[in-house]
Amino acid sequence: MSDIKENLNKVRATLPAGVTLLAVSKFHPADMIREAYDAGQRLFGENRPQELKEKYAMLPKDIEWHMIGHLQTNKVKYIAPFVAMIESLDSERLAAAIDKEAAKCGRVIECLLEIHVAREQTKSGWDFVQLEEFVRGGGFKAYPHIRIRGVMGMATFTDDESVIRGDFTRLADCRNRLAPYFGEEFDTISMGMSEDYPIAVECGATEVRIGSTVFGPRVY
Numbered sequence: 001m002s003d004i005k006e007n008l009n010k011v012r013a014t015l016p017a018g019v020t021l022l023a024v025s026k027f028h029p030a031d032m033i034r035e036a037y038d039a040g041q042r043l044f045g046e047n048r049p050q051e052l053k054e055k056y057a058m059l060p061k062d063i064e065w066h067m068i069g070h071l072q073t074n075k076v077k078y079i080a081p082f083v084a085m086i087e088s089l090d091s092e093r094l095a096a097a098i099d100k101e102a103a104k105c106g107r108v109i110e111c112l113l114e115i116h117v118a119r120e121q122t123k124s125g126w127d128f129v130q131l132e133e134f135v136r137g138g139g140f141k142a143y144p145h146i147r148i149r150g151v152m153g154m155a156t157f158t159d160d161e162s163v164i165r166g167d168f169t170r171l172a173d174c175r176n177r178l179a180p181y182f183g184e185e186f187d188t189i190s191m192g193m194s195e196d197y198p199i200a201v202e203c204g205a206t207e208v209r210i211g212s213t214v215f216g217p218r219v220y
């Protein structure tokens, strides 16, 4: 027996009401996801489109799958028919691709704007200044098949809690500054992973994305 159910319950117990748990199942096999499902979990996050498509086919259809990893425009088609949310919308090109594939499926796909708030150069996401400019210019109005629900981001990988707190605070602030352009449904702040989610919750996260604390270490 694995500890997945126990781990899930422990994490849930630490989350205030109104904070959603996305169980990040990337690199873990379908039977482990099934175990979490049997423990009542319905929201799962994956970061590779093909892997996500395969798991979707194998598992119960009331699972809500969130794409959280960098998405290439030519791979949107693998997940467009079923994905509940794409959290990693990080460019205009990707918005156009998602809109096109969603239209083909007759769907409107919910998305989060991934914003770069970490100090590392490597982490993906919009530069906030450019994003705000694009939003102010009505850029997303061209894409009726995507519905923007909020922001997503990752903090700097560091032991320095004040840096992490600064990153999360800035991300929450980005959400507040963009909210007037989108209205009430722009309500999601997805931030916080296994190592830093308690800080994210303090800074206003409405969704935390937790992998290893639920499923154990990933084997790559």
Ligand SMILES: *Cc1c(COP(=O)(O)O)cnc(C)c1O
Pocket: 024, 026, 047, 068, 069, 154, 192, 193, 194, 195, 209, 210, 211, 212, 213
């Ligand atoms: C892998 C991943 C997570 C979960 O990471 P853990 O440290 O295992 O909790 C969260 N968000 C994103 C974007 C990820 O790629």
